[in-house]
Amino acid sequence: MALAKSASHNVIASEPQLADLIRQIQAADRVALDTEADSLHSYREKLCLVQISAPSALILSNVEGSRGTASKVALPDGKPGLAASGGCVAASTSLGMTVQSVCDFIVDPLSNLDLEPLRQALEPREIVLHAADYDLRMLRRGLNFTASRIFDTVIAVRLLGIREFSLGALVKRFFGVELHKHSQKANWALRPLPPRMLKYAVDDVHYLLPLAAKLDEELERVHRRDWFQQSCGRAIELAAAERERIQDELWRIAGAGTLDPHMGAVLRALWQWRETEAELADRPPFHILQNRELLKAAESFTSGHVPDYKHFSAHRRQTFREAAKIALQSPQSEWPVMRRRSGARPTEEMRRRADQLRERRDKSAAQLGLEPSFIASRGALEAIAADSARATALLVPWQRELIGMEELRCSLHR
Numbered sequence: 001m002a003l004a005k006s007a008s009h010n011v012i013a014s015e016p017q018l019a020d021l022i023r024q025i026q027a028a029d030r031v032a033l034d035t036e037a038d039s040l041h042s043y044r045e046k047l048c049l050v051q052i053s054a055p056s057a058l059i060l061s062n063v064e065g066s067r068g069t070a071s072k073v074a075l076p077d078g079k080p081g082l083a084a085s086g087g088c089v090a091a092s093t094s095l096g097m098t099v100q101s102v103c104d105f106i107v108d109p110l111s112n113l114d115l116e117p118l119r120q121a122l123e124p125r126e127i128v129l130h131a132a133d134y135d136l137r138m139l140r141r142g143l144n145f146t147a148s149r150i151f152d153t154v155i156a157v158r159l160l161g162i163r164e165f166s167l168g169a170l171v172k173r174f175f176g177v178e179l180h181k182h183s184q185k186a187n188w189a190l191r192p193l194p195p196r197m198l199k200y201a202v203d204d205v206h207y208l209l210p211l212a213a214k215l216d217e218e219l220e221r222v223h224r225r226d227w228f229q230q231s232c233g234r235a236i237e238l239a240a241a242e243r244e245r246i247q248d249e250l251w252r253i254a255g256a257g258t259l260d261p262h263m264g265a266v267l268r269a270l271w272q273w274r275e276t277e278a279e280l281a282d283r284p285p286f287h288i289l290q291n292r293e294l295l296k297a298a299e300s301f302t303s304g305h306v307p308d309y310k311h312f313s314a315h316r317r318q319t320f321r322e323a324a325k326i327a328l329q330s331p332q333s334e335w336p337v338m339r340r341r342s343g344a345r346p347t348e349e350m351r352r353r354a355d356q357l358r359e360r361r362d363k364s365a366a367q368l369g370l371e372p373s374f375i376a377s378r379g380a381l382e383a384i385a386a387d388s389a390r391a392t393a394l395l396v397p398w399q400r401e402l403i404g405m406e407e408l409r410c411s412l413h414r
Helices: 015-026 116-122 132-143 153-159 167-175 195-206 208-221 225-240 261-281 291-302 314-328 348-368 378-386 388-394 397-402 405-412
Strands: 010-012 030-037 047-055 058-060 068-071 088-092 097-107 126-129 149-152
Touching: 010 015, 015 047, 015 097, 015 116, 030 132, 030 195, 030 208, 047 132, 047 195, 047 208, 097 195, 097 208, 126 132, 126 208, 132 149, 132 225, 149 153, 149 208, 149 225, 153 167, 153 208, 153 225, 167 208, 208 225, 225 397, 261 291, 261 314, 291 314, 348 378, 348 397, 348 405, 378 388, 388 405, 397 405
Parallel strands: 010 097, 030 126, 068 088, 126 149
Antiparallel strands: 030 047, 047 097, 058 097, 088 097
16 A cells, blocks of 8 residues: 655655655765654664655746656744655745755655666765664665765764764754654554654654754864764764574563572563464564563463463463573573673772873863763773773774873883
8 A cells, every 4th residue: 555645745656756766866965864763662663764855956936847846935933944745845035946955755665666777866865864873784684785975964963062972953954844753663664654743754854954954064164074074984883783682581670580490481482482473473572571570471471370361362361471481491501691790890090090081081072162971981981991992893983092092002012
């Protein structure tokens, strides 16, 4: 089923429309992207929408074409600015023409469109994103897309010392517009999507290009453009890296380390039962039973009590109890080895180094107006204090400089 049509933005529903979008992307060096997925509503998260904002060409102000309608609004200071909804945004010129700044599009990855040409068009371009990691991972999974250059607005504003960096806060700060987040937890796999959800989706990308332009100027003014590029490059690397997940260890949820081996065996069995139920129902595992309830259930079964949940069907209740019973009757040789938090205690020398790094970081943060944790987290400082060779993997050059890595290396070689 197709997405609903809306007059306020452009829904790509055919090959010719996609070809028009690709030509517009190819004419630009920088485009903005956002994604929507269904992680709160399905067992296997999937890419459901790709929102794209691209610079527009010079067109006649009274022409309504296939790529949307130009619109003009005024910001609080009286200057032409961005419309509060999607579509093409424009400012008038003295020539009776309209120079459009951005035009917004929604692409449906769940449709039958071949999106390989879109991936190819996007790859060489700088991609503007807000908090890039999740979107980059979803785009890689859903489109096999890996960005070569990004402009992460969150990294930019944090380098400028701005502490409120949600998209809503930034749009309010720079454009005087209040974004409504009513569809944040909605099911984006629904078809057709109602107009209010499509508007929400477009709002998430609509302001990114002009926001990036403003942030670009500020980064140049404070001479932090190089720092920004270093951090964006690292963000691309981290998003492209596969997160190692040992399948036999996934059941070790938070709190599992406090259980004895027999309880651990029950917890493992209940976790595996929950995965099976979630996959069959195509729902996230927490919809079946939340982690804290899994832990309580393992403890209850082991102590001789049978927990029950009103939302379970008769069949689900039966398989739940059977999974626990099999684990309870399993031989001790099959119980898991329960591991508490590993790692050697830091030595006095490690603590001294960590304190020195923290002092340098905090001093740099105060001088530059940055959040200390944005320069280096506590965990990163402690890891570097234990093994200075880890600094390169954990921090980019500007961060290493601000915590005084050179001084640390010198002190280690005296």
